[in-house]
């Protein structure tokens with residue numbers, strides 16, 4: 001990982017690449033989508049609320065970058081066929097896919113396990129663990145056809161080191177890290193496919209304001225501060241790195 005020290009992404013790092021970003025309407029996902037577009041990618045903006053995605057779309061258009069596409073899908077309700085519909089639409093409209101940033105997340109709130117219900121667990125595992133698995137699988141034919149495809153899963157320190165009250169969220173994020181290890185092992189012989197986990201650490205975002213209302217936003221890192229890592233992992237400079245958990 002020495003390559004990452006002082007990494008500065010070339011302006012055309014993602015030229016001619018198509019990258020799907022989940023949860024692209026706000027926070028880290030929004031900043032990553034803009035950053036990928038700024039470095040030449042055609043970005044597919046996934047999220048739940050179309051209005052937010054349209055605002056990112058407009059921003060990409062206003063800086064004169066490759067036009068983005070918008071694919072809303074509520075991951076809480078998504079069924080297997082919905083992921084294949086999304087992958088089919090990417091194939092039809094863009095003909096390729098070179099990377100996925102699985103960034104979308106949902107946190108119902110913090111509580112002791114004894115107060116958590118099966119329905120809450122179902123939702124948390126669905127959005128935070130099953131959706132990244134299902135979306136990657138549905139997109140696999142496209143990723144396999146790419147000469148250099150990168151998949152990034154987003155975990156959390158609470159998944160890596162679970163602690164009280166983080167319940168199903170921590171379990172889902174820990175599951176993601178296991179998923180990455182398994183997937184990287186299965187892709188070991190496929191030099192064009194890699195998958196890694198990022199752990200952003202403390203970053204100012206709309207979610208963070210809800211989970212940590214007492215924090216002083218200005219003292220946190222901003223999503224922009226993490227973008228050299230997000231670019232490095234998505235672009236060709238990280239080729240050969242797979243199955244890693246990377247702290248930002």
Ligand SMILES: NC(=O)c1ccc[n+]([C@@H]2O[C@H](COP(=O)([O-])OP(=O)(O)OC[C@H]3O[C@@H](n4cnc5c(N)ncnc54)[C@H](OP(=O)(O)O)[C@@H]3O)[C@@H](O)[C@H]2O)c1
Nearest residue numbers: 023025027028048049074075076104105154156203205207
């Ligand atoms: N911020 C931090 O300090 C921090 C720390 C550790 C890990 N992380 C991880 O970094 C990633 C980004 O964090 P963030 O703070 O930027 O998150 P955020 O502000 O909460 O944004 C989450 C995104 O996920 C989307 N989303 C939520 N539920 C969805 C659903 N059912 N279907 C589709 N999309 C859904 C939201 O879309 P809508 O807005 O359209 O609803 C939103 O764009 C997450 O994976 C998070 O766990 C963040």
